[in-house]
Amino acid sequence: MPFDVPPSPAPLSRDAADRQAIARWLLAVAGMVWVMVALGGATRLTGSGLSIMEWAPLSGTLPPLSHAEWQRLFDLYRTIPQYQLVNQGFGLEGFQRIFWLEWSHRLWGRLIGLAFLLPLIWFWVRGRIPAGLKPRLVVLFLLGGMQGAVGWFMVASGFEADRTAVSPYRLVVHLGLALLLYGVLLWTAMTLRHPERDAPAAAAPLRRLAHPTAGLVVLAMLAGGFVAGLKAGLDYNTFPLMDGRLVPAGYAMLSPFWLNFTANIAAVQFNHRLLATLAGLCALALAFWGARVLPAGRARTALLALGGTVALQYALGVATLLLVVPAWLGTLHQAVAVAVLTAALATLHALRRPRTA
Structure with a gap:
């Protein structure tokens, strides 16, 4: 007996297809922010967040490539209270263990920025961003950049005298901004998928x-x-x-x-x-x-x-x-x-x- 073949679903309109594509992109970026929040928790719980004492958005992408550079960064770390009061004597090897987690955390933040900016430019140039959505996407990009600056503002508080960790107030601001960024990404994606x-x-x-x-x-x-x-x-x-x-x-x-x-x-x-x-x-x-x-x-x-x-x-x-x-x-x-x-x-x-x- 012949089988009844169900009709193929109607193809999406260009506008609907663009909305779905942008939603998938924003959900992917939101997923990266989720991982970033988890990495932030790990750096805090292991005391790794203060191991990098320099704010270098571009040059900091690369880790130390020589023993001399490792020693220079370790010498910087030994000047702050966390080393003197908590980690004194744990040596270069111990410093490297906490350094790699904080470096990964910062690198992931840079990757989130690229994962947002490059598709944004592509969708924008090709005219595939739905009407009214461009201002929100620009605000999301600015929020991401602000999050990086607030992160450094938080870390810098841990270098102050008698501190072995960052300021709780700055930590909450940093966490709150991450949650806000995640929430707006997710809400925007859900609205595009389910208008x-x-x-x-x-x-x-x-x-x-x-x-x-x-x-x-x-x-x-x-x-x-x-x-x-x-x-x-x-x-x-x-x-x-x-x-x-x-x-x-x-x-x-x-x-x-x-x-x-x-x-x-x-x-x-x-x-x-x-x-x-x-x-x-x-x-x-x-x-x-x-x-x-x-x-x-x-x-x-x-x-x-x-x-x-x-x-x-x-x-x-x-x-x-x-x-x-x-x-x-x-x-x-x-x-x-x-x-x-x-x-x-x-x-x-x-x-x-x-x-x-």
Whole structure:
């Protein structure tokens, strides 16, 4: 018997094809930013971030090519407090171990810049960028360049007297800008791939919970930046209590009170736990709610992904704390945080309010 051959899908229009191509490019760059965030976590946890004391955007692309150059950079590193107070006596070989991780981190940042700039020029010259998108792409490129400058601004704070790590405030700014860059890349790509606003009618009440949930996710991530900057995860390594208490005794020890939110280890860790718990409960409520009322489709999938990634991230956070922050687990915790942000943004995008006529 002859087989019925299904009709071939209609070819995409030129405009639709351009949108899909640009979306794939932006998703690839977003993936590189995700890797960059993980590399940043690894450099921080291994103390590698201060090993390169020169800001050389072009010449710094190449690693040291001679023993004399290695020795020169090592001599520079030996002048800062981190070497004198933490790593004194670990020799040139020890310096090379931390140098390679920081060099890889910076090289990856340069590759992200090229991965964005070269296709941008190609799409622009060939007239394949949809109307209205050019300003956003230019802003994204400028954000990427700003991220490199902020990164050096952060690293330079670690060279100051009596410091063995970078400023927590600058670390949070650097992390926040990376998350903003990632978020705009991802949102733009999703809008190009799914320009329609086709959330089911049952999504309306879910939308009212999704926005504060996403806000809690972002706040928990920024609070995690202060935990990282203060090395607060090395204290209070029990869960759910902190030194036998739900709220640690030293929560409000600093004056003025607001300083506790950014400079008090007890308060910073408690706030991160609290925000993560609230974000987790809201995300799980959204996932269960969405599974019950939404039909199969993009919105339902995004909500289930948000619930799953939040549960995984929470478990990783507790394990990281109980094991006193091993570098590999801390890096994984930071990487999965971006997965949570991805799921939160995908949820907001899939639940967008339909346009009125």
